Amino acid sequence: MARVAIVTGGTRGIGKAISLALKAQGRVVIANYGGNAAKAQAFTDETGIATAQFDVGDHEAVLAGVAAIAEKFGTVDIVVNNAGVTRDAVLHRMSFDDWNEVMRINLGGCFNLAKxxxxxxxxxxxxxxxxxxxxxxxxxxxxxxxxxxxxxGIHGFTKALAQEGAKFGVTVNAIAPGYIDTDMVAAVSAPVLEKIVAKIPVGRLGQADEIARGVVFLTSEDGGFVTGSTISMNGGQHMY
Structure with missing residues (x-):
């Protein structure tokens, strides 16, 4: 039986590439989205991948959403926590709401889906x-x-949860992308984008498909000996 996978924020950008790559591996993929039902329907029409709407930062909504997915498609074996938002500002101009919303969705979403x-x-x-x-x-x-x-916080969360899952056959890993050629990055002005690319040793932006291929390996049977790792996929921009 095909394994069931949830990809949060899975209908566009990196998430869309991940959803498509997992589908190509024979997974039953459900792409979560937050709010735009029309775009989600267009994604399903284009890809044949089912979608599920719930706010990953809302604990009860996630529990209900995952339960509904499991009832319809089967128990969930693979989770890719990709959903995220930005609310950029320097600290003295950042509101608490800006801080809290990013933490609620980006980090809280990982906890909620794992729970x-x-x-x-x-x-x-x-x-x-x-x-x-x-x-x-x-x-x-x-x-x-x-x-x-x-x-x-996601990187620390990954290492801690990996220790809890290792002896039970559950691996937990992270991928840390650098600057990827998505709509979000495309919105950056050309002069700023040139400066960003100049700092990337390979001399280009990454592609969403490259991140997706990393996810495919980590979620495969072949990836069972890798856990607690953060794989940096940034063209050499940050090495450590």
């Missing part, structure tokens, strides 16, 4: 969780204390 799926994975003796971190969670970034803190 809804990890116990079942543990009981069944197999599971894969991949959390999408960020180069800015590793190196920091001016004007992003909220985002950097949330993404850094």
């Amino acid at each position: 809804a799926t990890f116990p079942g994975m543990r009981e069944r003796g197999w599971g894969r969780i991949v959390n999408i971190g960020s180069i800015n969670g590793q190196a920091g970034q001016y004007g992003q204390v909220n985002y950097a803190a949330a993404k850094s």
Whole structure:
């Protein structure tokens, strides 16, 4: 029987690439989205991948959403925590709401999805969780204390949960992308984008498909000996 995978924020950008790559591996993929039902329907029409709407930062909504997915498609074996938002500002201009919303969704979403799926994975003796971190969670970034803190928290969350799952056949890993050629990055002005690319040793932006291929490996049977790791996929921009 095909394994069931949830990809949060799975209908666009990196999430869309991950959803498509997992589908190509024979997974039953459900792409979570937050709010735009019309775009989600267009995604399903284009890809044939089912969608599920719930706020990943809302604990009760996640529990209900995952339960509905499990009832319709089967128990969830793979979770990719990709959903995230930005509310950028320097600290003295950042509101508490800006801080809280980023932490609630980016980091809280990882907890909520794990809480809804990890116990079942543990009981069944197999599971894969991949959390999408960020180069800015590793190196920091001016004007992003909220985002950097949330993404850094994801990396710590990954290492801790991996220790809980290891002996039960559940792996927990993270991928920390650098600057990827998505709509979000495309919105950056050309002069700023040129400066960003100039700092990337390979001399280009990453592609969403490259991140997706990393997820495919980590969620595969072949990835069973990798857990608690954060794989940096940033073109050499940050090495440590």
